[in-house]
Amino acid sequence: MSQPMPMQPPDAGGESMAGLVQADRVHRDLYLSARVYELERERLWKRAWVFLGHDSLVPKTGDYYTAQIAGQSLAMLRQADGTLAVMFNRCAHKGSRLLHERQGNTGKFLRCPYHAWTYKLDGKLMSVPLKNDYEGTGMSASPSGQGLAAPGGVRNYKGFVFVRISGAGLDFDRYFGSTALATLDNMVARSPLGELEVVGAPLRNVIRCNWKMYLENINDTVHPISTHESAATAAAGIGKSLPEGDAGTSLAMEQLLPFGAGYSFYSDMGAKVLPNGHSVLGTKASIHSGYAPLPEYEAELAARYGADQARALLSFSPQNTVFYPSAAFKTSPSLVRVLRPLGPDRTLVEAWALAPKGAPQRLRQRVASYARLVFSPMSVVAHDDVHLFESQQIGLGSDGNEWVSLHRGHQAGEAQSPELALENGNNEIMMRNQYRGWLRLMDPA
Amino acid sequence: MMQAPADADLTRLIYQEARLIDQGRFDEWYALYAEDGLYWMPLAPGQHSGLDEPALMYEDKMLLRLRLDRMKDPRAHSLHPAVRCLHVLQAPEVTGRDAAAAHYTLSTPFIYVETQGDTQHILAATAEHELIGTPQGLRIKTKKVLLLNCDAALPAIQLLP
Numbered sequence A: 001m002s003q004p005m006p007m008q009p010p011d012a013g014g015e016s017m018a019g020l021v022q023a024d025r026v027h028r029d030l031y032l033s034a035r036v037y038e039l040e041r042e043r044l045w046k047r048a049w050v051f052l053g054h055d056s057l058v059p060k061t062g063d064y065y066t067a068q069i070a071g072q073s074l075a076m077l078r079q080a081d082g083t084l085a086v087m088f089n090r091c092a093h094k095g096s097r098l099l100h101e102r103q104g105n106t107g108k109f110l111r112c113p114y115h116a117w118t119y120k121l122d123g124k125l126m127s128v129p130l131k132n133d134y135e136g137t138g139m140s141a142s143p144s145g146q147g148l149a150a151p152g153g154v155r156n157y158k159g160f161v162f163v164r165i166s167g168a169g170l171d172f173d174r175y176f177g178s179t180a181l182a183t184l185d186n187m188v189a190r191s192p193l194g195e196l197e198v199v200g201a202p203l204r205n206v207i208r209c210n211w212k213m214y215l216e217n218i219n220d221t222v223h224p225i226s227t228h229e230s231a232a233t234a235a236a237g238i239g240k241s242l243p244e245g246d247a248g249t250s251l252a253m254e255q256l257l258p259f260g261a262g263y264s265f266y267s268d269m270g271a272k273v274l275p276n277g278h279s280v281l282g283t284k285a286s287i288h289s290g291y292a293p294l295p296e297y298e299a300e301l302a303a304r305y306g307a308d309q310a311r312a313l314l315s316f317s318p319q320n321t322v323f324y325p326s327a328a329f330k331t332s333p334s335l336v337r338v339l340r341p342l343g344p345d346r347t348l349v350e351a352w353a354l355a356p357k358g359a360p361q362r363l364r365q366r367v368a369s370y371a372r373l374v375f376s377p378m379s380v381v382a383h384d385d386v387h388l389f390e391s392q393q394i395g396l397g398s399d400g401n402e403w404v405s406l407h408r409g410h411q412a413g414e415a416q417s418p419e420l421a422l423e424n425g426n427n428e429i430m431m432r433n434q435y436r437g438w439l440r441l442m443d444p445a
Numbered sequence B: 001m002m003q004a005p006a007d008a009d010l011t012r013l014i015y016q017e018a019r020l021i022d023q024g025r026f027d028e029w030y031a032l033y034a035e036d037g038l039y040w041m042p043l044a045p046g047q048h049s050g051l052d053e054p055a056l057m058y059e060d061k062m063l064l065r066l067r068l069d070r071m072k073d074p075r076a077h078s079l080h081p082a083v084r085c086l087h088v089l090q091a092p093e094v095t096g097r098d099a100a101a102a103h104y105t106l107s108t109p110f111i112y113v114e115t116q117g118d119t120q121h122i123l124a125a126t127a128e129h130e131l132i133g134t135p136q137g138l139r140i141k142t143k144k145v146l147l148l149n150c151d152a153a154l155p156a157i158q159l160l161p
């Protein structure tokens, strides 16, 4: 009998990543190296709590939603009792995927298309063809007999479903902490019914850059004025000749004009860095703060929470709250961007629009408009971002300087304070903080 | 009362529109659109509204103007090196004709190719046009571009399919 080939586990040797991250700069291999990407898949993406999807995607029994997260095929399924189950989308027999659509309904049970093994909605093995032939074999005691495997951790936080692939690691509440979670609390509290739902389909972009570049840019306040100059100048030109009363257009202008804001606007926004790479940009204000009031909706919230609390709730409109490493949330317009790395130099970004259930049409139009104007593959704003990420991915291959500078605003010892409120939104500490979180998740131990 | 256009007049406008985009003559292209013209690229097959849920694109003339103004800006970074495109149209089919209302619909399957530097992307789509007769001649009221892979993860599309 032949022995299985002795295989090197992918993470053999406990390679340390510490040499790639310094206090104020990071090495280009973070973005370019296939080996670093392989170790990220093995360590970071398995240890982190990763956003899977919003539970409004699966309202009815048997509804499912699938996602591919750094090579892991996952599915969430609505159970008959209303709860959710999350499992790997991999047949216990020979590994065929059970669900082939991104979203759908599987009926009362799952049936593998290959050899017809069937599973209950919670993943338990229900039946196999030629059952008698398995008698006396080790199948039922083996992992294959246990049905579908589940990730190490699953948490449905007020409709936002997160997973941790690994069985070990920080628990959900400690991983994100109350400051990050307050953004999700705020989004949900904006619903008079306390529930959000996904609006339409996600805008899906594939970008030829490393996922960390995209995530850094979510905290980058200094690029809009130069990167988006052409879009902002065009918007300003149109804005001057804007006729009154065209609802669709004025909504768009309200969203596009702030892209022309100067450095001081962003520096005044305020920010917070949080442990584990998370951050809130725009603690005081953001490009979303100036949207026209919606009096009826606001009155509804005031009746529910009291005028002061409703006002506080609505005035918290951060530019982005980063849930490291997989998601960035906006409270208004209610939206999440989800990152799915596809390789060292390829990233899938999905923008999902959300709205309170039963939201006024205007609120849904606002998030639909923002998503389309700013996050579509046809967006006049995103084109320049995407182009420059792809350019950066190529440019970093050049010799002469192996380091990416993150010096802006650096102060010795800043890493000692795990949670730090910043007066100046233009400080690159938000990216330095991402890399401290990265190093922690990439710990060889 | 204007004379109703022949099918050939309708299809000529469809070919002309594609050619003006391919030749980068965007101001002339823009002039083909009615004052309340709309360019819509749905994000999902059968999408019922581009306003109430996200779409790939849903632009009135004001937003189209903004798009073209940006393209003229030398600091439209994504357009360097220059982006070129080509529409390869199947013969447009007149799918509706209401001469009394001066309202006509056409359907045109096509292949769209966009190229920049050494990179080239190819998309397949069907354009559904609504044309209207105006005192100035035929104009485009709606162009709806139904991308075959509208729900796929797409690269940046920089010009106009």
Ligand code: FES
Pocket (backbone or CB within 6 Å): A091, A092, A093, A094, A095, A096, A112, A113, A114, A115, A116, A117
């Ligand atoms: S692989 Fe699923 S039943 Fe065989």
Ligand SMILES: [Fe+2]
Pocket (backbone or CB within 6 Å): A223, A224, A227, A228, A385
């Ligand atoms: Fe940007």
